[in-house]
Amino acid sequence: AQRVTQPEKLLSVFKGAPVELKCNYSYSGSPELFWYVQYSRQRLQLLLRHISRESIKGFTADLNKGETSFHLKKPFAQEEDSAMYYCALSGNFGNEKLTFGTGTRLTIIP
Amino acid sequence: NAGVMQNPRHLVRRRGQEARLRCSPVKGHSHVYWYRQLPEEGLKFMVYLQKENIIDESGMPKERFSAEFPKEGPSILRIQQVVRGDSAAYFCASSSVLADTQYFGPGTRLTVL
Numbered sequence: 546a547q548r549v550t551q552p553e554k555l556l557s558v559f560k561g562a563p564v565e566l567k568c569n570y571s572y573s574g575s576p577e578l579f580w581y582v583q584y585s586r587q588r589l590q591l592l593l594r595h596i597s598r599e600s601i602k603g604f605t606a607d608l609n610k611g612e613t614s615f616h617l618k619k620p621f622a623q624e625e626d627s628a629m630y631y632c633a634l635s636g637n638f639g640n641e642k643l644t645f646g647t648g649t650r651l652t653i654i655p
Numbered sequence: 656n657a658g659v660m661q662n663p664r665h666l667v668r669r670r671g672q673e674a675r676l677r678c679s680p681v682k683g684h685s686h687v688y689w690y691r692q693l694p695e696e697g698l699k700f701m702v703y704l705q706k707e708n709i710i711d712e713s714g715m716p717k718e719r720f721s722a723e724f725p726k727e728g729p730s731i732l733r734i735q736q737v738v739r740g741d742s743a744a745y746f747c748a749s750s751s752v753l754a755d756t757q758y759f760g761p762g763t764r765l766t767v768l
Contacts, residue, residue, distance in 0.1 A: 549697070551697075581759075588658070588659075588759050588760060588761045588762070589698075589746065589759040590758075590759070591756055591757075591758075594756070631697060631698070641686070641688070641703060641711075641750070641757075642688065642700040642703055642711060642713075642714070643688075643690075643698070643700060643748075643757065644700065645690075645697035645698040645699070646697050647695070647696055647697040648697055
């Protein structure tokens, strides 16, 4: 069975400090990993996906197959980063449903 | 591009009534997904549809729930004889092609009294 674990429900970080949101997954095969973000009063939107290897809004995430992790990182937090963050995975081609973690609410302290 | 539209945004039903949730995908998208989010939980997959076809309904409860995506018009998630445990946020997402990025709607919050 596929599963995504986000161990932190809440995370508070001072502005300018580094941010790391943890995500671990369980999947037999080669999954595709995503980070979605939901800002206050907005809809869920894709932040980044591992196959694109992009850095969006200063965030990066590296897929570590040995540790089955896909942690989201940003070197210097900004106030506008305060939001709910969800890690998700989908299976191999042909299995498109997303399996989400329970989310981490990130609060940036000014 | 108006994005994925869902209506109603809030729906209140009494136990035993029917709930109909609508989802209009991004124009040109032919793949629709429904997810449910119970309080304090992540989004859970329910069903994946293409026009006139149910592709994967492995997350749908066996009874009372059904979904369709007709050739014309929005996708509908239908819940018959609602119970209090159906109270949740229901999200719809759409994509243009297989395994492409899913774009989410704002969700419908269903409250069962």
